[in-house]
Amino acid sequence: MEFSSKLLENAVSEMSQLPGIGKRTALRLVLHMLRQPKEQTNTLSQALVQMRTNIKFCKSCNNISDVDICEICANPNRDKSIICVVEDVRDVMAIENTSFFKGHYHVLGGKISPIDGIGPHDLNINSLVEKVKSGDVSEIIFALSSTMEGDTTNFYIFKQIQDYNITTSTIARGISIGDELEYTDEVTLGRSIVNRVPFESSLKL
Amino acid sequence: MEFSSKLLENAVSEMSQLPGIGKRTALRLVLHMLRQPKEQTNTLSQALVQMRTNIKFCKSCNNISDVDICEICANPNRDKSIICVVEDVRDVMAIENTSFFKGHYHVLGGKISPIDGIGPHDLNINSLVEKVKSGDVSEIIFALSSTMEGDTTNFYIFKQIQDYNITTSTIARGISIGDELEYTDEVTLGRSIVNRVPFESSLKL
Numbered sequence: 001m002e003f004s005s006k007l008l009e010n011a012v013s014e015m016s017q018l019p020g021i022g023k024r025t026a027l028r029l030v031l032h033m034l035r036q037p038k039e040q041t042n043t044l045s046q047a048l049v050q051m052r053t054n055i056k057f058c059k060s061c062n063n064i065s066d067v068d069i070c071e072i073c074a075n076p077n078r079d080k081s082i083i084c085v086v087e088d089v090r091d092v093m094a095i096e097n098t099s100f101f102k103g104h105y106h107v108l109g110g111k112i113s114p115i116d117g118i119g120p121h122d123l124n125i126n127s128l129v130e131k132v133k134s135g136d137v138s139e140i141i142f143a144l145s146s147t148m149e150g151d152t153t154n155f156y157i158f159k160q161i162q163d164y165n166i167t168t169s170t171i172a173r174g175i176s177i178g179d180e181l182e183y184t185d186e187v188t189l190g191r192s193i194v195n196r197v198p199f200e201s202s203l204k205l
Numbered sequence: 206m207e208f209s210s211k212l213l214e215n216a217v218s219e220m221s222q223l224p225g226i227g228k229r230t231a232l233r234l235v236l237h238m239l240r241q242p243k244e245q246t247n248t249l250s251q252a253l254v255q256m257r258t259n260i261k262f263c264k265s266c267n268n269i270s271d272v273d274i275c276e277i278c279a280n281p282n283r284d285k286s287i288i289c290v291v292e293d294v295r296d297v298m299a300i301e302n303t304s305f306f307k308g309h310y311h312v313l314g315g316k317i318s319p320i321d322g323i324g325p326h327d328l329n330i331n332s333l334v335e336k337v338k339s340g341d342v343s344e345i346i347f348a349l350s351s352t353m354e355g356d357t358t359n360f361y362i363f364k365q366i367q368d369y370n371i372t373t374s375t376i377a378r379g380i381s382i383g384d385e386l387e388y389t390d391e392v393t394l395g396r397s398i399v400n401r402v403p404f405e406s407s408l409k410l
Contacts, residue, residue, distance in 0.1 A: 001298060007259055011256035034257065040222065049247060063209055
């Protein structure tokens with residue numbers, strides 16, 4: 001791509017560093033900014049820089065927060081003895097949206113993935129093990145995505161905490177509400193039969 | 206979407222102002238920035254602000270440029286009597302990539318589109334008419350996209366310049382190189398038959 005302006009080329013090249021944004025999309029976005037008032041680009045840039053510079057991670061659960069201890073961890077009405085282990089802040093937001101969970105979270109910041117060079121020490125696993133050692137925890141719920149990396153990470157953490165007397169569970173895998181049985185993959189369908197639940201308990205939700 | 210941080214929410218909301226970027230994509234992009242070094246976000250923001258603040262539009266053709274007269278208009282080897290009328294800078298880049306055109310451009314900055322509130326006076330049409338009036342132009346090539354808005358814009362400009370003694374042409378519409386005939390829409394196929402070209406001339410390219 002030949003640009004008629006160095007400034008334009010720079011902006012496009014920086015935008016296209018973002019995941020899923022190629023050169024063409026970046027150019028489209030940058031040209032859109034040129035059609036909007038200058039203030040809009042300034043506001044966007046300031047929002048990004050301020051976010052990147054000032055954002056904090058909760059000292060307890062590692063969730064993104066503006067303060068040292070996030071709202072969830074600071075809430076006295078939530079049960080801190082149940083910890084839901086998730087990959088990143090989007091999972092916290094997704095589970096919070098359901099309003100079915102009233103415990104604490106622990107955000108790992110990723111999954112063990114040797115192919116991407118992410119080992120256990122790049123994740124917030126130690127602080128989770130420390131929490132378990134402290135004796136305040138009664139249950140750990142694994143809520144990582146059901147992939148090779150997710151399963152590896154679950155198993156690694158399980159090995160670290162299995163000697164402490166706590167319950168470990170993993171979120172249920174099964175057929176999504178509203179899905180047709182015939183289109184479900186066989187692994188999911190098979191597991192949903194093996195892990196069937198008493199009919200009465202399904203009526204409660 | 207409930208955010209655990211105001212800074213994060215701000216950044217996501219600003220990013221999602223961009224066309225084609227929804228809240229979820231914006232969140233994904235912003236979380237990616239958080240995993241990268243701070244400098245990267247700073248560089249991106251600076252590139253955007255500098256581009257938006259300092260970019261110029263060529264005083265002759267309205268193409269994006271870092272100087273008052275763009276490289277194409279300033280190039281003495283290009284024929285300034287032939288002007289190719291395009292919608293925006295992406296079209297200039299696309300035509301330049303073919304290296305088939307050695308004239309000048311005129312960037313309108315959009316198409317006449319009443320539904321989006323864009324009238325003739327929002328586009329750089331007057332300066333094109335002035336160029337034609339000055340008598341230096343021998344041919345105008347319309348290279349707008351083949352839509353209702355593109356056709357309207359072509360026709361509006363044609364009406365303004367038809368009394369001056371210049372050639373007007375429009376880029377050829379037809380079947381793309383490599384396309385199968387049977388999958389081509391009937392309007393394109395019909396036009397490609399009506400506007401057939403002598404076989405010998407197709408051999409020259």
